[in-house]
Amino acid sequence: MALAVGAVIAFAWAPFIYQFTSEVASDRRSKAVLVAWTIVSIAAALLALVAAIGVLRSLKSSRVFAWIASLVLVLTLVGALPGIAALMGLWSSRDASKP
Helix, strand or coil: CHHHHHHHHHHHHHHHHHHHHHCCCCCHHHHHHHHHHHHHHHHHHHHHHHHHHHHHCCCCCHHHHHHHHHHHHHHCCCCHHHHHHHHHHHHHCCCCCCC
C-alpha cells in the first residue's frame, strides 16, 4: 500500500517540479536539475507502481522491485514517508517469498 501511495505522490510531484523550469530566474543549470528531478520522480513512480502490482500478485521479482522502488522514493525526498514505510515493511517481513 505504501508503494502505491508513493507512486501517486511522485506522479503528482513531477509536474509540480517541472513547472518551475519556465520561471524567469531559472538558468540552464537549475533547469537541468529540475528536469532531472522530474525524470527521477516519474521513474520512481513507475517503479513503485510496478512493484506494488507485483507484490499484490505475489510475483518472485516483486521483492527486488519493491526494495529498489522504496529506495528511489526515499531519494526523491517527496516520497520519503511512503518509501520509508515500504522499507520498514520489507525489512520486517518474515517470509522472503511473500513480501
